[in-house]
Amino acid sequence: xxxxxxxxxxxxxxxxxxxxxxxxxxxxxxxxxxxxxxxxxxxxxxxxxxxxxxxxxxxxxxxxxxxxxxxxxxxxxxxxxxxxxxxxxxxxxxxxxxxxxxxxxxxxxxxxxxxxxxxxxxxxxxxxxxxxxxxxxxxxxxxxxxxxxxxxxxxxxxxxxxxxxxxxxxxxxxxxxxxxxxxxxxxxxxxxxxxxxxxxxxxxxxxxxxxxxxxxxxxxxxx
Numbered sequence: 750x751x752x753x754x755x756x757x758x759x760x761x762x763x764x765x766x767x768x769x770x771x772x773x774x775x776x777x778x779x780x781x782x783x784x785x786x787x788x789x790x791x792x793x794x795x796x797x798x799x800x801x802x803x804x805x806x807x808x809x810x811x812x813x814x815x816x817x818x819x820x821x822x823x824x825x826x827x828x829x830x831x832x833x834x835x836x837x838x839x840x841x842x843x844x845x846x847x848x849x850x851x852x853x854x855x856x857x858x859x860x861x862x863x864x865x866x867x868x869x870x871x872x873x874x875x876x877x878x879x880x881x882x883x884x885x886x887x888x889x890x891x892x893x894x895x896x897x898x899x900x901x902x903x904x905x906x907x908x909x910x911x912x913x914x915x916x917x918x919x920x921x922x923x924x925x926x927x928x929x930x931x932x933x934x935x936x937x938x939x940x941x942x943x944x945x946x947x948x949x950x951x952x953x954x955x956x957x958x959x960x961x962x963x964x965x966x967x968x969x970x971x972x
Contacts, residue, residue, distance in 0.1 A: 786813035794825030794833065794855045801829035805836040818846040818863060824854020827879055827900055834907070837862035848872045858907045866940045868931035874939055877926040879904070912938025
């Protein structure tokens, strides 16, 4: 396993990105032709890449009506992933996410914040229970185990909220460290569509509707 979910933030964050590394794992650019902001999230989430604090500040500066979020990430720190997820959920723009390589670990639930979730050709989505390193006595390890269980249940609630099924079922899939190929991600409800070899989308209705103020505003429906 080379994918680490580190908590609490900073526990092993002594290896930080240098000050001039801003933007090394994501890029935000505007495409004026169709009023889209393109966001590329292409590396580790958290202190090993760029902290969520920087990403969220840049995200909030976007005023385009559509955010096109491209993901190719092995995941990263749980709390940074949750902060990015919530920032996308709260942004007034319509978020359309495309997995271009892999959406693993924290990236897999950031993907769930999009109103439209697309799996590009030959892509994968990977989910697992939270991981941590603990240094300390028995009580320290027991406390970390409880925190991991709580946070893993929170992540399972995100999957269940978009894909359907129960939290316990998603925890079972997370404990099994499950990888979904593109069509399989659609089949279980973690994605809405796949992109075919000719570049066309294969549209499949979402398993559950993302119900947020943002989604209601885009659909024209009253709260």
